[in-house]
Amino acid sequence: MIENQSIYLALSVVLFIIGAAGAVCRRNAIVVFMCIEIMLCGVSIAFVTFSRAHHSLDGIFMVLFVMAVAAAEAAVGLAIFVLMYRKHGSIDLDKFNLLKW
Amino acid sequence: MELVFLLICGGLAVISSLLVIFARSTLHSALWMVFSFFMVAVIYVLLHAQFLAMLQVIVYAGAIMMFIIFAVMMLNLRQERDVKVNARISKVVGIAALLVLFLELMLVSLGNNLNAIQGPITDTLVATHGRVAVISNFLFADYLLPFEVVSILLTAGVIGAVVLAKRVK
Numbered sequence: 001m002i003e004n005q006s007i008y009l010a011l012s013v014v015l016f017i018i019g020a021a022g023a024v025c026r027r028n029a030i031v032v033f034m035c036i037e038i039m040l041c042g043v044s045i046a047f048v049t050f051s052r053a054h055h056s057l058d059g060i061f062m063v064l065f066v067m068a069v070a071a072a073e074a075a076v077g078l079a080i081f082v083l084m085y086r087k088h089g090s091i092d093l094d095k096f097n098l099l100k101w
Numbered sequence: 102m103e104l105v106f107l108l109i110c111g112g113l114a115v116i117s118s119l120l121v122i123f124a125r126s127t128l129h130s131a132l133w134m135v136f137s138f139f140m141v142a143v144i145y146v147l148l149h150a151q152f153l154a155m156l157q158v159i160v161y162a163g164a165i166m167m168f169i170i171f172a173v174m175m176l177n178l179r180q181e182r183d184v185k186v187n188a189r190i191s192k193v194v195g196i197a198a199l200l201v202l203f204l205e206l207m208l209v210s211l212g213n214n215l216n217a218i219q220g221p222i223t224d225t226l227v228a229t230h231g232r233v234a235v236i237s238n239f240l241f242a243d244y245l246l247p248f249e250v251v252s253i254l255l256t257a258g259v260i261g262a263v264v265l266a267k268r269v270k
Binding site: 003004006007008009010011012013014015016017018019020021022024025026028030031033034035037038041044045046048049051052054055056057058060061063064065067068069070071072073074075076078079080081082083085091 | 138199
């Protein structure tokens with residue numbers, strides 16, 4: 001245990017839930033994307049907290065790989081948003097039900 | 102002292118994350134997101150992960166947010182009116198499920214039964230070798246394969262983005 005460990009973990013839970021609620025409620029695709037980044041930030045804080053508490057580097061490497069995957073995700077995701085905008089003229093996720101049926 | 106910084110920066114991170122959701126224009130959301138990333142970088146410094154804090158500022162607040170703001174500028178979005186939550190059944194159910202998840206996670210993370218298994222990275226090792234040296238020793242020995250796989254993933258992602266966004270003649 002490190003001091004204030006429960007506060008760090010509570011902060012990570014709050015950030016994760018805020019991000020998830022935003023991803024559920026908002027319809028703008030870019031805002032949903034940013035909410036997913038907030039969720040990743042919350043998870044990363046939990047990883048680093050446990051990494052510090054357990055005198056280990058595994059959590060830090062996990063966060064490194066999360067950052068790399070988030071960068072790749074940003075590149076591909078924003079390219080998809082540009083395509084959506086070209087095709088439909090908006091990036092409203094409620095209108096984008098191409099894959100629904 | 103650490104507690105004061107933790108409460109201030111954690112509170113600012115939570116508030117700016119809320120403002121990301123509730124901001125009216127997408128660009129304002131993106132700018133609050135940058136602020137939130139900086140506050141999370143401060144949290145990393147408080148957790149003695151300075152290397153990650155630097156990466157957070159460079160990769161997240163620099164590169165990824167530059168991508169996002171670039172996309173927002175390019176797409177020329179109108180002011181969206183979707184700040185109010187639609188009272189549709191799926192969103193209500195989603196929020197309720199998230200509240201249950203929140204309570205469960207809080208119960209787990211505030212409990213005292215998270216026993217600490219002590220690993221090899223003690224403070225004396227870090228003090229004698231330096232933090233980045235210790236990280237790179239582990240990264241290029243134990244984590245070499247994941248490192249290479251992630252580099253291939255990044256290359257594939259960038260090439261995929263170029264192919265996707267290319268205008269087909």
